[in-house]
Structure formats: C-alpha cells, structure tokens
Amino acid sequence: MKFPSDDYEHYVPPAKPSKEFPDDFGFVLVDSMEDFIRILKDNKDVDYVAWDLETTGLNPEENSIVALALAFHNKNNKVGYCVPINFNKGPSLHYDALALFYKFLRKYKKRSLLYNARFDMRFMEIYGFDMDKISVYDVMLGIWLADTNVKFPSLSASARHFLGWEMQEYDSVLGDDYNLWYVAPKEVTFYAGSDALATLHLAKHSFRYLKEAKLAGKIDNRILYPLMKFEDDPLRIDVKYLGGLLDEYTNRQSELEKEIHIMAGYDFNINSSRQLVEVMMQLGLNTGKYTKTGQMQTSLPVLEKLEGQNNHPFLEKLMEYKRINKSLGSYIKPLTQYAKESKQYCESTGDGYLRFAYHNTVAPTGRFACGSEDKNSYFSKINKQSIPKPSERIWYVAPTDEPSEEVSLNEHNIEGYKFSTERISEDAVEAFSPEANVRRGFIPYDDFYWVSVDFSKQELLIPTNITQEPIWKTAFKEGKDLHSETALKIFGEVDKHKRALAKTCNFGLAYGMSHHTLAERFDMPVNEAEKFVEDFKGTLKELFSWMERHKRKAKREGVVYTSFGRPRRLKYYFEHESPQVRAFGYRSAVNSVIQGTGADIMKMALVKLWDNLLNVDEYRDDVRFASMVHDEANFYVRKSKLLEILPKIIDCMELKFPQWELPMEVDVEIGNSWGFCFPFDFKDGVLTPKLED
C-alpha cells in the first residue's frame, strides 16, 4: 500500500477558491531602470520582500536569469512586479537591475521571502551575489511543516490549497517557445508577478507552522545556505577505477546469464519477474510467497529462504546475478557515465566530478532525501545515500614509516599504520573488503584523507534519552554492548543467538515490528516469538511504558513531535477506516520521534560544523564537507592538518542537550577513499586503530 494514499486529506483544510485573485491584484512590468529605482525607493521601509527568479531552465551552470519577480509586504500587498533581466525581445534591464536589487536587500536589511530558496540563491550566487549576507526565509519550509506527509509542496499546489488561488501554468506561458527567453516580457508579467505574490501571501500561513516547529523549524531554515553549498561542491570520482569495476562486473554478469540460461534450457530475460517465475516453475522451484497481484515472489530474501530447503544450483547463480545486476545498473554504470559526462572530467587523470541533490521537504520525519532533480543535469541521477557497502573483512594492522597512501586495494597506509589483508600482525580491525567496492570510487583531493564520522548507535541512544529506560541507560553509561545486556536481562545468559534476537528486537521496536516478522526472520514458531516479545517488553519496562503513553497521546492529539519540535501529523491515519492504515499510524507515531529526532540532531551538527569550521577562512583550505548519509558525515581533510581538524569535527558533532543525560557520541573512520576507511580511536590528541576485541 502507498502512504499517504491518493485520497489523502491535508492536515490543513483547503481554502475556498478565491474570487479576489487575480482581479483585485496589480501586475506591473518594470520596463526602465528609472521606474525600478523609484519602486525600490517607495518600498525602502517594508520589512519583507518576496521575490522569485524566472530562468531559462533549472541548471545554474547552463541556464540564465530572464526575470526577477517581486512583491513587497506593504499596505496593500497586492502588486506583483516583473523586472525583465534578459529577454530575446522587449525591454531588458540586465545585470544592473539585479545588482541594484541586491544592494537594496543589503542596505536596507530586507528579509527575503523565497519559495524553494536554494534554487534562487544558487542562481544569484552564480551571478556573483553573496547570499550568505542576505536574510532569507524559505516559505516552502513552513508550508511543508504544516503537513510533512505531503512531499515537496509546489508553489502552485500550495497557493491553491492555502489561498484558493489558481496559478497560471508554466506551459501556458511558454506556449510553443523553447524557453522563457523567447517569450515577450509582457506575457511573463502575470506569471512572474503572481509567483512573488503567492510567496508573499503564503508567508503568513508558513510562519505559523514554522513557529510551531520550534527549534526544528529554525534549523530547517538555518541550514539552507550551507546545504546549498554542500550540493554545489562536486565530489571527486575515480573514473578509471570504476571503469575497471564496470568491465569486471559486466563480464561476470554475462557469464552468469549464460549459466542461468543453460539451466533453464532456453534464453530469457532474467530481469523480467514474469519470465523468471515461468522458468522457476519449470525447475520446480517455488518460493511459496506471493505478491499482492498474485505473482510468485522472486526477491532475494525469499530466494535465500528457499535455498535453505532446496539446494538447487539455479538459486545460487540467480542470487549472484541479481546482486551484480543491481550494483551495475544502479551504481557502477551511472556513476561512471555521469562522471565522464561531467564538465570537469579529465581523461588523463580519470577524475570525474559529480554533484548530489539533497531534498529537505520530502521525508516526513525530517530526514534529507537524496536524488536527482527532474531534468536537471546539474545533479547526478544517483541516490548518494544508497551507494552499496561492500562486505566486511578483517584487516591486519602494524605501525609503518611509509607515507599515507593507498598502496594497493589490499594495502593502505594511514597515519603511521599499515592496514593489510595479509596477516602482518596480531592486531586487526574490521573494514570493507576490497571486492566489489563501489565506494572506492569516491576519492578525496590529493593530500587529503576521506574522513567519515558517524553518530554512535544513534537510533538506540535517542530512545534511551527520551524514555530513561534504565537497562539501556546503564549499558550506555558503562560502555557495555547494548544488545548483549538486553539479552542478559531477558534470558539471564547470553550467546550468539540470544544476542541476535535481542538486537533484532532492539532495532525492530523503533519500527513497530511484530512477533510474526520476528518468527519469520529467525525461523521459529510464532508462539515462541510471541513469548520472546512479551519477555522483551517485560524487561524494558520503562521503554514500553513510554511507548504506550506516547501512542495514546498521539491518538488523542493527532500529531507527534520530535524532541526538538518537528511535527508529524497522523490524524488522517488514526481515523482511517482501514485497520492497516491505523496500524501504520501507530508505528509512525513511535518511529517519527526516533528517526526525526536523529534528523534534527544531524542538521544541528551540520549547522555547527558550517559555522565553526567549514565556513571559517582559517580552515577553508584544509577541510571540506563531502557528503552525509543520515547519521554519518564525510569530509575531505588535509592530511597534514588532520590532528587539528578532527577534534573540531568531533566537537561539533558530539552535541549535548540539557534535557538529556547521555551526550551524542561519534565513531571515526579515516582512509584514502570512502571504500577504504579504517576505524580509529581518538584520545588525548592521539589516533590509534580501533582494534577488534
């Protein structure tokens, strides 16, 4: 089932269609600098200015600004201006008008109201205007916070919903023209002016919900500029390496394809689940699981399960094919291709550069989503937050005098230590295996390390702080293994299986996992799983008592908040006629708080990093933000400055909150690429490999 479904009702009831708009409003084409100067002068005392750029397209590297739309928060709020910047025909005020407007914003300290602010800020920066010096409020944020279940609320949808305005469609402005540059400015005036007016009029609705979201709302707006800068800086990609991986995988894929076809007795498309089901039926391979459309499931988990019962060689080959095919199609091929197509690609060095877009108004819990923007080649069409992690293996560690570098895929020198897959010592750490290592394609600049810092056990620490669960709190305080401690308290003893059970439940509870799933996972009888879950709940009393209270409160109020005020409206789900949808509501009530609080904390850490490190002249040449994956932040750090920069990163991320007993802790990994990072302990200014127990 899709959540929210198509008939989803917005938390805020829709406004009645407005009779005012557009008849009571004025739309003015500003066709001379004199007029523009006069208009700005007349409005030099207003506090807010809503503005919006019309461009020839979405890509700031390839497209240009054609018009600036404006609406001032003055007495009537009813005039939308269109300032033509650069059109094919008709008046154009060019760069001068933009510069004048920027000066106006700076000099009179205007607060800018933008809708999807990073888009306009990015174009302004490319035109040479420093947007860090401008006070900006993104109206879209509060509109989204009004109901975060609604993803990326567009300006036109929001104007319709909150104001009852019907906006002109972009395609009707464009007509048969290629882009807005070809359209006559007077034809763009209404479209542009109403965008700015809608932004202005939406602002008062938006502020209400932003304010309600307290610190989380503030952070969402505060992070806009750094987030834009993070997106603008492309990541360095090792195209030669990925090209090698591409060849290797392609060969293996066609080998497997041949073997599978031979076993089937004829050629077929393995990627077609229909054809695959047909073949499996003929081979007598039934997974016993079906999709809701009635087709037999052929996913990896059910294949794995079937392999446990039926050791048919077809299954092994099929599973390997699926993994290889996924890796190739979703990651290796597109990464290689986009990096080669990138403007900064250098064939001799094999360096390519890719940008990744982060979406801040998509995931209802407040996490960032990561992916492409439709038809915008500025960003690569890859989800940076889902690049495969290679399997893990043991690496041996010994001190070395050799310089820090990647010696080979099996040997890496980092900060005076050699990490090798060969047994060179007794000391060992666990890290990614050299095989199938897509992340090795992400490399820092020469003379820089790839530094990865992630929040330690974030999804367990947060509920511990919120619920005060004593067993977990003690385990955290004493630095003990949380899963073993939980298992010990339940069973009175611990072994590998008992710890694994406890671990699955520990993580599963945040998602509202049922005992049926647990039974399935561990291949145990349902009643046994049920008994275990009962014991589990009885052991972690405080945790589950909080969960019950929290769910009741959520049902009563129809909304839950993260520890920092981010709302998730669940009324629609709680009141739905379908028990499945209602159950989804209760699971989301718990999960939104845990996942959302984690997202709030990462955003706060990023803002702190920006203010104290990344945007500070003193450190600018020595550290750069590379990427983030929910609870992990990655940096390029100059090797010679590592011991100076690393403590600052850690300090920014190990946040303490007065209402929480346990502070955030981080784990540090250092390497010469994202694929070969090794865990280090950092104490008293000294780095030592974090050895296996």
Next chain:
DNA sequence: AAATGGGGCGCC
C-alpha cells in the same frame, strides 16, 4: 515516445 505502477533492492 513518454508516463505510470509494481516489484525489487541499495542505504540508514
């Protein structure tokens, strides 16, 4: 040819 829905799978 482009859009859409479903199944599948990568990450946290």
Next chain:
DNA sequence: AAAGGGCGCCCCATTT
C-alpha cells in the same frame, strides 16, 4: 486482516 520506519532508482509491463 495484516504483520518493519524512512528514502530513490532500475527494470518490466502496460497505458496513453
């Protein structure tokens, strides 16, 4: 009656 939260992309099959 179903049974695990959040995301985006690939591929197939079908519709427009």
